Amino acid sequence: MKTYQTATIVLSLLFLANDVNTKSYNGDQVWRVYAESNNDIDAIHQLSHYGVHAEEIDLWQDPTLERPAHLLVPPLIADEIAASLANKGLNHDVMISNVGTLIEDEAKERQRNRIQSKKQARRRKRQTFEGMKDKIVGIYAEYDEIVTWMKELSTSLPHLVSLTTAEMTTSEGRSIYLMKIGRKRPYQKPAFWLDGGIHAREWVSPSSVVFVVSKLVEDYLKGYNTDLLDNLDWYILPVVNPDGYVFTHVEDRLWRKNRRYYASYNLTHPNEMDKICAGVDLNRNFPYQWEKAPEYGRYHCSIVFAGPYPASEAETQVVIGFINERKDDIKAFVSLHSYGQLVLTRWAHTSEERPADVNELDRVGRLVTDAISNTFNNNYTFGVPGSILYSYAGGSPDWAKGVANITYTYAMELRASIGSGFGFLLPENQTLDTGAEIFNGLKVVADQVISQHKHIVVNEEIPPTNPNIINRDSTSSSGQLCPMIVTTFTTLICGYLLR
Ligand SMILES: [Zn+2]
Incomplete structure (x- = not known):
């Protein structure tokens, strides 16, 4: 047994050896x-x-x-x-x-947590829902791990989860995946868009998306919060910027942009026309008020380079394409960032103008902020970017509101708090609590959307697509039965009953 454990630790350390950043921040x-x-x-x-x-x-x-x-x-x-x-x-x-020390501490914590989570997953058996969850929830997962988990979920729970691959790939050839989560219905349901990881170094963003997906599915299988999947579809893109995200794991922990190279696009630094720099800030690249980017956003080596023209980047086009195909259904859009603990709404490009539905946006936004803050008595602030963060043009939430006409559009800056001293390097042991508080905030928006579209589904007969279907509202419903099943076969049995 000891030999086995030692081998496991050695293998885990070897595995993590690939996950070492080469850019040093020692002394920064x-x-x-x-x-x-x-x-x-x-x-x-x-x-x-x-x-x-x-x-x-x-x-x-x-x-x-x-x-x-x-x-x-x-x-x-x-x-x-x-x-x-x-x-x-x-x-x-x-x-x-010393930023380098904080990055080293983070890497050590990740090693410890991964060994623990892999042990836990083995105990539970990998292919159960709990086994899949143990491998990925509560850690800063790598991109390949997130993709594998999405594929496993869609394969094992096809009645709840499906996966779409974008036709376009990133400049480094990676695929971008969109999950759809929701009980299949023979009619249109309203939908909720959630994305993370548009900025590569904000690791708590994809980890929170993963948490939310896992909780939505787990709750449903146990008969809790079933409204969220019965009466709503979720379109979820955990990592908008996979190239940048991978780069933060192997090369530079604090990289922000995507990884596409630009050489000659340079309006503000004419003497550096031939300088080659990598990366467009994807949250400045969306085609709405893009031209309002500040002068430094036009410089291709800037950390907030907006791209040579609106929607120049594959990742931006993929998000736009996914949403445009579903925009009649999508009633809410939330994009997760870090850090600063903020809930942001309305326009990022201006504080002066207000959308027509500003009162409703603000009302729900404040409820969202309260729900997040009250979860662990951890304060988030609600407001307009220009007042509590900074104004910026070409962001995805402004495009979602201004072009796709999605009603409830918010961006959230997750942990760490401004005063915590962690910045982007939030300790991994705070990812579960971050996910839990954000889930509560998203649920406020989801409940709002469901309540507005309830008339579509109330009293509607659901034609059984499978002779084994069980009416979830009857006394023998799977929704009540599932919580009572406490073996590792929960997923299998509930999956069968809910099919
Ligand atoms: Zn960000």
Whole structure:
């Protein structure tokens, strides 16, 4: 037994050896930089987007008058940046003293958790729903692991989960997968769009999407929250930016954009026309108010490069294509990001204009924020990006609202909190709680959509597609029976009953 355990640990460590970032952040610090006026905010933007070291420093968090900027500073230029801040009259202090140490700590925690979760999965038997869940929920999974899990779910629960592959692939040739979750009905249901991982380094976003999928399915199999799959379809894209996500696992933990290379697209830096840089910020690439991107967003080496033209990127086109094919059904759109614990609504490109349904958007948005915050007494803030984060053009939520006309459109910045000192490097042991609080927020939107479309399904006869179908509302319904089945065969039996 001991030999077996040792072999398991060695194999796990060998497996994780591939998952080592080669870009070092040893000695890099993250500073809080305090802005007391709009001039201060402009000065921070000038330094981080146009300064001589703009490509070496990284503005993790934009400043507002209420909240300091978070600025990643490499050790070699730290003195110069500190002097530059002092010259501009800007105060700063250290939020993370060594980013490299935090990344190493994260890698160690992942090793420990993976060994544990794989053991747990083996105990439960891999091909049960619980076994699949143990392998993936509560960890920062790699892209291939997420794809494998999606395929296993759709194969083992075909009556609830299906998988579509986009025709277009990414610039590195990866496929993008869309899950559909919901009980099959012989009529149209309203639908909910949820995506994650559009920004590569925001790992808690895909992990929360995975949590939500797993909870939706598990609850349904146990007879809880059945309305969410009986009367709603979920279109779920766990990782919008697979190339970038993979890059954060193998090369650079803090990469943000996709991985497509651009050489000559450069309007603001004419002397660097031949410089080759990778990546478009996909959340600046959507074709709605794209042209309002700031000047630095036109520079192909900028961390927020909006692309050479709207929807230039395959990943953007895939999201647009998926939604356009289903836009008559999709009534809610939520895109998950990190960090800062915010629920964002209306327009990201402007704080001045308001959509016609602003009151309803805000009403539900506040309920969502309360539901998330009350789960663990962990406060999230609701508002317009221009007021509580920063304005930006070409984002997917603005496109979803402005072009696809989806009613309930929100973006969420998940954990860590601004004051936590973790930034993008949220400890893996917080992923379960993050997923749970976000699920509660999404449920508010889902319940709202279902209540508005209830008339479609009430009192409607459901023609049995299978002679074994059991009416879930009868006294012997599978919805009541399933919670009583406590063996590892729950999935099999419930799956059969619900088919
Ligand atoms: Zn983001």
